[in-house]
Amino acid sequence: MEKHRTTTEHHDDDAGLAIRVRGLVNRFGAQVVHDDLDLDVRTGEIQGIVGGSGTGKSVLMRTILGLNEPAAGSVRVLGHNPFGSSADRHAIERNTGVLFQDGALFSSLTVGENVEVPLKEHHPDLDPRIRKELALLKVKLAGLPADAVAKLPSQLSGGMRKRAGLARALALDPPILFLDEPTAGLDPIGASQFDELILTLKHALGLTVFLITHDLDTLYAICDRVAVLADRKVLINAPLSEVERYDQPWVQEYFHGPRARAAQTIHLRNLTDHTVG
Numbered sequence: 546m547e548k549h550r551t552t553t554e555h556h557d558d559d560a561g562l563a564i565r566v567r568g569l570v571n572r573f574g575a576q577v578v579h580d581d582l583d584l585d586v587r588t589g590e591i592q593g594i595v596g597g598s599g600t601g602k603s604v605l606m607r608t609i610l611g612l613n614e615p616a617a618g619s620v621r622v623l624g625h626n627p628f629g630s631s632a633d634r635h636a637i638e639r640n641t642g643v644l645f646q647d648g649a650l651f652s653s654l655t656v657g658e659n660v661e662v663p664l665k666e667h668h669p670d671l672d673p674r675i676r677k678e679l680a681l682l683k684v685k686l687a688g689l690p691a692d693a694v695a696k697l698p699s700q701l702s703g704g705m706r707k708r709a710g711l712a713r714a715l716a717l718d719p720p721i722l723f724l725d726e727p728t729a730g731l732d733p734i735g736a737s738q739f740d741e742l743i744l745t746l747k748h749a750l751g752l753t754v755f756l757i758t759h760d761l762d763t764l765y766a767i768c769d770r771v772a773v774l775a776d777r778k779v780l781i782n783a784p785l786s787e788v789e790r791y792d793q794p795w796v797q798e799y800f801h802g803p804r805a806r807a808a809q810t811i812h813l814r815n816l817t818d819h820t821v822g
């Protein structure tokens with residue numbers, strides 16, 4: 546892979562960008578997942594990532610987070626190189642929160658203790674009482690009742706577990722949030738409540754959100770921009786109105802099939818309600 550810069554300062558070409566990926570190549574044995582992939586994620590936006598199964602959405606996220614070393618290419622997160630110096634990697638850890646697809650909570654720890662894990666790791670000198678208070682704050686911020694802090698993940702519903710994972714992702718007040726299929730497995734009402742929460746957090750905290758999803762309702766409800774992964778690259782990264790018109794078979798089927806029409810109808814109805822109301 547290319548020799549990465551190991552400096553921690555911001556670079557001019559990163560202006561306005563939270564994440565910048567250039568010429569990314571990922572391979573597993575003979576399988577090429579990404580080939581010369583570029584992606585810009587703008588600061589303060591909810592960036593949707595879509596693509597067929599196996600197109601490498603999760604691998605892309607893991608690479609940006611420094612969890613999967615690519616064969617070639619460069620990645621910058623707030624100007625930091627995830628494969629650079631330990632200061633760079635530490636800065637990325639401090640500035641990102643991640644909600645993995647399965648929630649990835651520690652099953653033997655309560656929700657509160659789960660949220661305390663990153664606080665303990667990054668602020669070891671913090672008074673335990675303050676740490677507990679902060680964990681409670683994050684649990685409430687994620688829309689859970691206060692008594693959820695004392696519960697084990699197995700005592701929560703699927704939707705509540707997602708919120709607990711979100712509370713942990715927000716523990717360090719990161720400016721960038723990564724969400725891998727956050728609404729998968731939720732019923733439609735639970736999913737739309739989760740979407741609302743993400744949108745509220747974006748506005749309240751000024752978050753940048755990297756959001757992998759198959760959920761068309763989520764795309765229409767909250768994404769500022771959507772990147773389509775296909776043919777090992779980002780085919781297009783644009784507002785939905787533009788992406789919908791992109792002339793490529795997967796895009797046309799995905800955005801103009803019956804499920805897409807239903808999501809578009811709901812979206813238009815919501816827009817009309819807001820305008821009229």
Ligand SMILES: Nc1ncnc2c1ncn2[C@@H]1O[C@H](COP(=O)(O)OP(=O)(O)OP(=O)(O)O)[C@@H](O)[C@H]1O
Nearest residue numbers: 573574576578596597598599600601602603604605
């Ligand atoms: N550690 C690994 N070792 C070998 N192959 C891997 C590894 N991680 C991912 N892959 C392969 O890379 C491809 C892309 O995987 P990835 O999980 O990123 O897809 P995805 O777009 O997130 O799919 P889905 O929408 O089904 O979750 C898959 O074919 C997968 O089997």
